[in-house]
Structure formats: C-alpha cells, structure tokens
Amino acid sequence: MRSRRDMSMPLVKAHERFLQLLTILLLLLHCDRYARAWQPESIPSRHHHSVLLSLIQSVGWEPQRVEVRHLDQEKSAFCNTVYRLTTSCYNNETTITIAKIFSPLALERMTHSVGAMDSFVAAKGLAPRILATCKDGILMEFCKSHHCASHNNSQNVDEQNDTLCAMALAKLHSLPPLVPSSSQMEENMLWRSCSILMMHVNENWRCRTSARGDSWTKEMLATEIRHEQFRLSRKALVEVPIAHGDCKPSNLICQQERAFFIDLELCGRNYRSYDLAKLLRNDGDPTLMNSSSRRTRFLSVYAERVDANIDQLQFELNEIMPLTWLEAAIFFAAMEAVDPQNRDKWNSLAASRLRSYETC
Incomplete structure (x- = not known):
C-alpha cells in the first residue's frame, strides 16, 4: 500500500501550483491597476x-x-x-x-x-x-545632439558636420543586407514605396500648380512614375543593399564625434544617389547644405569612403534629383486620402513638391 507521505505529495504540489497561479494573478491585477491609473x-x-x-x-x-x-x-x-x-x-x-x-x-x-x-x-x-x-x-x-540641418555660425563646425555626415552615409551604404536575399527584400524601396502610396491616392485627386494650365491627376502621377522608372533603368545607377530612403537633413543627427540616422522605416535596397539627392538638394533653406562648396566637400569625403568617382556621383545625383520631388508629391497625395480632415494642407504640400519637380 502507498504510504500517507506518498499520497500527500500530489496535494503539496497542487498547493504550490495554486500559490504560483495566485501570485501571477495578483501581479496581473497590480499591473492592470497601474495601467488604468496611468492616463497622461x-x-x-x-x-x-x-x-x-x-x-x-x-x-x-x-x-x-x-x-x-x-x-x-x-x-x-x-x-x-x-x-x-x-x-x-x-x-x-x-x-x-x-x-x-x-x-x-x-x-x-x-x-x-x-x-x-x-x-x-x-x-x-x-x-x-x-x-x-x-x-x-x-x-x-535619447541622444543629445543637433540635426545636420542646424545652422552654425562657425565654418569649422559646418565642415566637421559635413565630414561626419558623409562618413556615416558611406558606412550605411557599405553595409550588407539585413537578411539573405528574397524577392521582397530585393525590391528597390523607392519603387515599392511609390507603388504602395499610389494605391492610396484617390481616383478623383486633383492638384494645381502655377506652371500648368490644368490640374495634376492620379493618372498623370502614375505616368510620370513609369517614365522615371524607365528612364533611370537606362542610366545604370548604383544600388546598395541598405540606403536610408528618406535621407533629408532632419533625419541625420550630429554629435561631437559621430553622425547617425533616425527614421529608418524606409531603409532597404535603393539607389545610393537617392539618399545623396535628398540630402544635398537645394530646397531654398540657407541653413542646409545648399552651397556648392559644402556639397563638393561632402561628395569628396563620401567618394573617398566608397571608392567612387565624384563626377559619376554628381551624374547619378543629377539624374535622380527630380524623383525626390515626385515621390514626395505622391506621398502627400496619399495623405489626402489617409487624413482627409487636413486635405488642404496635404494638397498644398503636394503642389509645392510638384512645382519643384516641374522646374528641376
């Protein structure tokens, strides 16, 4: 016959299990009480x-x-x-x-x-x-720092920041892919993003710019994208496994001895020149890298780090520059559908980017 001790062992284990579950339940109730009370x-x-x-x-x-x-x-x-x-x-x-x-x-x-x-x-x-x-x-x-778009009174600071940003971008463009190649990961992020955004643009979307007598339409945006994709396919622009995808100055942060990137959700395979163009394009802000001397300095440092020819980089940059404005216009056109309460705001932003595209 089983001893009394042997028969009590299951009861002891059941009691221990009950105490464990009770502890977990009390912790969950405690966390839930704190969560409900936390309402900033x-x-x-x-x-x-x-x-x-x-x-x-x-x-x-x-x-x-x-x-x-x-x-x-x-x-x-x-x-x-x-x-x-x-x-x-x-x-x-x-x-x-x-x-x-x-x-x-x-x-x-x-x-x-x-x-x-x-x-x-x-x-x-x-x-x-x-x-x-x-x-x-x-x-x-949180990194205490400043954007590379910040204006500095010291030329030495500008030169240092330009060098840090160029070195950081060159290093990013030299990274291997995050995961082994697959059909989705191989897709160029620029064309992927434009395709997804176009699916969100309303069929009856209209946008007027001063340079056109008629309004831009969704079909016109689609036609321009197809034209740009065909045109660039004949230019043999260099693609890299990892580019930023939205490399505007406000997404590049400078510290004393390094520069780094934020807003990496569009990071992936892309043209290296697309990052360069978004960072170096002239958008009328005198605090950015709009002077020819700063752009030349930036490209010189970048070219040395990736072992590229500056003339080739400038060619690639010029070829892709119009697309930086067209892609931005498509984004704001999509935002009209996503956020219809602010339709006028998004339409105005789309118009400003289309004006830059028309004159680029």
Whole structure:
C-alpha cells in the first residue's frame, strides 16, 4: 500500500501550483491597476496609450514614473507619432527616451519587422540604440545632439558636420543586407514605396500648380512614375543593399564625434544617389547644405569612403534629383486620402513638391 507521505505529495504540489497561479494573478491585477491609473493627457488615443504602455512595461518601468510629452509639433512629423518619455528612477535620476508609434501607412511600406532595421543599423553605430519594440512602435535612447540641418555660425563646425555626415552615409551604404536575399527584400524601396502610396491616392485627386494650365491627376502621377522608372533603368545607377530612403537633413543627427540616422522605416535596397539627392538638394533653406562648396566637400569625403568617382556621383545625383520631388508629391497625395480632415494642407504640400519637380 502507498504510504500517507506518498499520497500527500500530489496535494503539496497542487498547493504550490495554486500559490504560483495566485501570485501571477495578483501581479496581473497590480499591473492592470497601474495601467488604468496611468492616463497622461498628452496621449491622444487609446491605441497610442496601449502601444506606449507595452513599450514601457517591456523595459520594466512603472508607468506612474513616466512623464509623456508629445513631440509631433516640434518634429513636424508627417506620418508617425513621436513622444519624449522622462522616467523617474529610484536613485532620483531621470532617464529620457524617445517612443515612436508608426502609422498604418508607414507599417505597410516596411519590408522588415518593426525595429529590425533600426537595431541592425544601431549595432553598427549609425542609429540610436533600440530599447524595446512592439508591433506598432519602438522605444529608443535619447541622444543629445543637433540635426545636420542646424545652422552654425562657425565654418569649422559646418565642415566637421559635413565630414561626419558623409562618413556615416558611406558606412550605411557599405553595409550588407539585413537578411539573405528574397524577392521582397530585393525590391528597390523607392519603387515599392511609390507603388504602395499610389494605391492610396484617390481616383478623383486633383492638384494645381502655377506652371500648368490644368490640374495634376492620379493618372498623370502614375505616368510620370513609369517614365522615371524607365528612364533611370537606362542610366545604370548604383544600388546598395541598405540606403536610408528618406535621407533629408532632419533625419541625420550630429554629435561631437559621430553622425547617425533616425527614421529608418524606409531603409532597404535603393539607389545610393537617392539618399545623396535628398540630402544635398537645394530646397531654398540657407541653413542646409545648399552651397556648392559644402556639397563638393561632402561628395569628396563620401567618394573617398566608397571608392567612387565624384563626377559619376554628381551624374547619378543629377539624374535622380527630380524623383525626390515626385515621390514626395505622391506621398502627400496619399495623405489626402489617409487624413482627409487636413486635405488642404496635404494638397498644398503636394503642389509645392510638384512645382519643384516641374522646374528641376
């Protein structure tokens, strides 16, 4: 016969299991109570609240210790939402991080999982460190720095920043692909993005510019894209496994000894000259790299790092420059459908980019 001790062992294990489940339940109730109590006024929607809470809990912070500040107005974000999080630690110190919540349109254009490209580029020292990810957002370190678009009174500072940015872009363009080749990853991100954006443009979309007697239409945008794709296919422009995809000056950050990139959701296979063109194009802002001397200095450093001929780079840059304006116009045309409440704003932005395309 089984001893009394043998018969009591299952009861002991069941009791231990019950205590474990009870502990887990109490922890979940505790977290839920804190989550319900954490309702910062700066978070505009329940979805954003859920994403931020997921990111905060992923790094083990208590929500009540996190102060949230909405950064869209400062960052002039067109598509995604950015928050600055200030977390109070137990040692009376504070930690500042940046949370970014992606829009459905941004997620649709990505070819990799959320945060994968950011983490890969960050590991190479070219982007802020990623602390947490979820299906709709990322949490990254805050880096005290300034945009390469910032105006400096010192010529030495401009020269240093130009050199740092050129070195960073050359290093990015020299990286291997994130994952082994596949049909989707092999697709050029520029044409992929334009194709997805065009699917969102309303069929009855119209946009008038001063240079045209009639209005631009969706069909005209599609025709121009086909023309540009055919034209560039005959120019043999160099593609790289990893280009930024939206390399405007505000997405390149300078520190004392390095430059790095933010907003990497369009990162992937692309023309190297597309990054160069978006960074060096003349858009009328005197604080950017619009002087010929700064552009020459930038291209010289970049060319040396990638072992390229400056004349070839200038040729590629000039060939692709019009497309930087056309792609931006298509983006704003798509935003009219995505955000119809701000239709006039998006239409005006599309018109300004089309004017630049017409005169480029």
